[in-house]
Amino acid sequence: MLGIMAAGGIALTAWLLERLGFAPVMAFLARAGVGLLWLIPLRVVVVATEVRGWGALLGIRRRIPWLLLVWLAMVRDAVNTFLPVARVGGELVAIRLLRLRGVNTSTASASVIVETSVTLALQIVITLCGIALMLPLAGIQTPLPELLAGVGAAVVVVAGFVAVQVRIGLAEFADRTLGRALRAIGGRDLPLAPGLDRRVMSLYRHRAVLARCAFWQLVGFAGGAAEIALLAALMHIPLTLAQVFVFEALIQAVHSVAFVVPGALGVQEGGFVGLAVLLGVAPDAALSLALGRRLRQLAIGFPVLLSWQWHEWRLRRLSSAHAAPTSG
Numbered sequence: 001m002l003g004i005m006a007a008g009g010i011a012l013t014a015w016l017l018e019r020l021g022f023a024p025v026m027a028f029l030a031r032a033g034v035g036l037l038w039l040i041p042l043r044v045v046v047v048a049t050e051v052r053g054w055g056a057l058l059g060i061r062r063r064i065p066w067l068l069l070v071w072l073a074m075v076r077d078a079v080n081t082f083l084p085v086a087r088v089g090g091e092l093v094a095i096r097l098l099r100l101r102g103v104n105t106s107t108a109s110a111s112v113i114v115e116t117s118v119t120l121a122l123q124i125v126i127t128l129c130g131i132a133l134m135l136p137l138a139g140i141q142t143p144l145p146e147l148l149a150g151v152g153a154a155v156v157v158v159a160g161f162v163a164v165q166v167r168i169g170l171a172e173f174a175d176r177t178l179g180r181a182l183r184a185i186g187g188r189d190l191p192l193a194p195g196l197d198r199r200v201m202s203l204y205r206h207r208a209v210l211a212r213c214a215f216w217q218l219v220g221f222a223g224g225a226a227e228i229a230l231l232a233a234l235m236h237i238p239l240t241l242a243q244v245f246v247f248e249a250l251i252q253a254v255h256s257v258a259f260v261v262p263g264a265l266g267v268q269e270g271g272f273v274g275l276a277v278l279l280g281v282a283p284d285a286a287l288s289l290a291l292g293r294r295l296r297q298l299a300i301g302f303p304v305l306l307s308w309q310w311h312e313w314r315l316r317r318l319s320s321a322h323a324a325p326t327s328g
Contacts, residue, residue: 009265016269020284028288032234039227039296046223047073053118053216056209057111064103072097075308078301081263091116093308100315110199118213123256126221130249133242138278224248231292237285247275247289263297 017025029036051066051073058064075097076090083089091112098108203209225248232239239247254271255264264271269290276286 009261009263009267012266013269016266016273016287020273020287024284025288025291028235028237028285029291031236032231032292035234036231036292036295037299038230038234039292040299042223042227042230043296043300044070044074046220046227047077050216050220050223053213053220054111054115056212056216057114057203058098058103058107059209064098064101068101071304071307074300074304078304078308081297082301082305097311106196106199109196110203113196113200114203114210115213118210119217122214122217122221123252126249127253130246130253134246134250134275134278137242137246137280221248221252224252227293227296228289231289235285235288235292237281237289239281243279243281246279247272247286250275268294 048066048070051069054073055064055066055069058069072094076094079090079093095105095108095112099105225244228247229239229241229244231237232244251268251271254267261267269287272286272290273283275281276283
C-alpha cells in the first residue's frame with residue numbers, strides 16, 4: 001500500500017512538472033546552481049540545535065553525547081522520509097540504537113513519546129498562526145470566531161492525547177505493538193519497557209524541561225523557514241517573511257497529515273504549488289522551492305541511511321564474533 005502511495009506521489013510530481021513546464025522550473029534551479037549545497041550545512045545546523053530539546057528529555061535520566069543525538073535525529077528523519085514506515089519507523093530505530101548504547105528502553109521510549117507530544121502541540125499552534133497569516137495574504141477576511149474555535153479544538157486535542165496516555169496506558173500499548181514493526185525495516189523487536197507510562201508522566205511533570213524542548217523545536221521551525229528563505233534568495237524568487245512563514249507552517253502540517261505517503265512524495269510539491277496560488281507566488285517558482293528542498297533531503301538522507309546500515313552491519317559482525325567462541 002505504501003509503495004502505491006509513493007508511486008502516486010512521484011506521478012503527481014511528474015504531472016506538476018509537465019503542467020507548469022519543465023524548462024521554467026529547471027531555470028529556477030539553475031539560478032541557484034551550486035548554491036543549493038548551502039542547504040546541507042544549514043540543515044545540519046538546524047538539526048544540531050533542535051536536538052537539544054530531545055537531549056533535555058533524555059538528560060533527566062542519563063546524559064547522552066550530543067553528536068550521537070544529532071546522528072540519531074538525522075537517522076530518524078531519513079528513515080521516516082525514505083522508507084515505507086508511515087513516519088514511525090525512525091523513532092523505533094532511534095530507540096533501539098539508544099538501547100544498544102546502554103540507555104534504558106523505557107527512558108528512550110518516553111523521551112520520544114513526550115517529544116512527539118510537544119511537537120503535536122507546537123504544530124497545531126504554528127499551523128493556526130500560518131492560516132491566520134495566509135488568509136489576509138490571499139485576500140480573505142480573517143474569520144476570528146473560527147480561528148478561536150480552532151485554538152480551543154487544538155487545546156482539546158493535545159489535552160486528550162496526554163489524557164489517553166495517562167488513563168489507558170497508551171505508551172505501554174505502543175511499546176507492545178509498534179516495537180515489532182522494526183522487523184519490517186530489518187531491525188529486531190524492542191524489549192518491553194516496564195513502567196514506561198510512569199516515565200512518560202515523570203517527564204510531563206518537569207515543566208522546565210518541556211519548555212526547553214519546545215524552545216529548541218521552535219528554533220528548528222525557524223531553521224526550516226530559513227531554508228525556504230535561502231532557496232528563494234538563491235532562485236531570485238521574491239518572498240516576504242510572512243509568505244515564508246506560511247509556506248513552512250502549512251507544508252509541515254501537510255507532512256503530518258500525509259504521513260502515510262513515504263516522504264510526502266508529491267504531496268509536498270502539490271502543497272507548495274497550492275499555497276503559491278493563494279499567496280500570489282508563481283506556481284512554477286513554488287514547485288522549484290519544493291524540488292530544492294527535495295534535493296536537500298536526498299543529499300542528506302541517503303548518506304545517513306547508508307551510515308545507519310553500516311552501523312547495523314558492524315553491530316551484527318561484532319555480535320557474530322562474540323558468539324563464535326561460545327558456540328565452539
